Amino acid sequence: MNDLAGRTFLVTGANSGIGRVTARTLAGRGARVLAGCRTEEIAAATATAIGRELAALPGATAAGVVEPLALDLADLASVRAAAGRLLTRGLPLHALVNNAGVAGVHAVTHDGFELTFGVNHLGHFLLTRLLEPALRAGAPARVVNVASQAHQRVTGIDFGTLRAPARSRTGFPEYAVSKLCNVLFTRELARRWADRGVTAYALHPGVVATRIWRQVPQPLRWLGLKLMISSEDGAKTTLYCATAPELAAASGRYYMRAREAAPSALAQDDALALRLWEESEAATAAGQ
DSSP states (O other), rough: OOOOOEEEEEETTTTSSSHHHHHHHHHHHEEEEEEEEEHHHHHHHHHHHHHHHHHHTTTGGGGOOOEEEEEEETTTHHHHHHHHHHHHHOOOOSEEEEEEOOOOOBBBBBOOOOBIIIIIIIIIHHHHHHTTHHHHTTOOOEEEEOOGGGGGGGGOOOGGGTTSSSSSSSSSSHHHHHHHHHHHHHHHHHTTTTTTHHHHHHHOSSOOOSSSGGSSOTTTTHHHHEEEEEEHHHEEEEEEEEHHHHTOOOOOOEETTTEEOOOSSSGGOHHHHHHHHHHHHHTTTTTT
């Protein structure tokens, strides 16, 4: 879908990596893009920088716009405030790209949840739930959750550990759990919103050299980055899930390299997907 004029997208983590490429590409195709970033300063700088990049391209007059949206996924009050500002504008939302993420961290969110789980899943869960009116107004609309093949390594979710810093030395087991949550959330969201004009997709972008790995200790970070793909390559599957016309009727599925792929058996566990939804709803009080 090359002509996105008149369509609105929200991309979280738009200031760097896959998110920045996604935001820039969508705007370059004519869309209005809301650049969700942790602070107003980062969001404003991101919107300005992408705008300048687009203005320098041939055919720039056909480009869309990038607007800043302060959104700290590690603070549920910030998520509620950002969603409230967007809803107040009355804009229909045609796609929400839940892209932002962290890895290799040992901390908790503002609300006391393990930071990787809190940012990669819980903040996005709440944001998606709150933006349902805007997504339904933009129907047919899409929710795109950037997950990871790392979810294949998980054997279960210990819900009792999600209110404490990561216990592992590397933080990667916690990252893998958060990515499993992304796939399970997509599955349950597709089931619950099947009649609301909103489809949902999860994807593995590839192992991408982005700032998500900035907390990983050296020399592991340096060695890992050498083997990773670029953000431009990593954004291809995100863009495919967000815009490809042939996916309009496909919901709740998982993609790699712009093709449908099979997630882990655990990621297809409907009972676990339901429990994750209920635990997340209670944690965010989104249903109250």
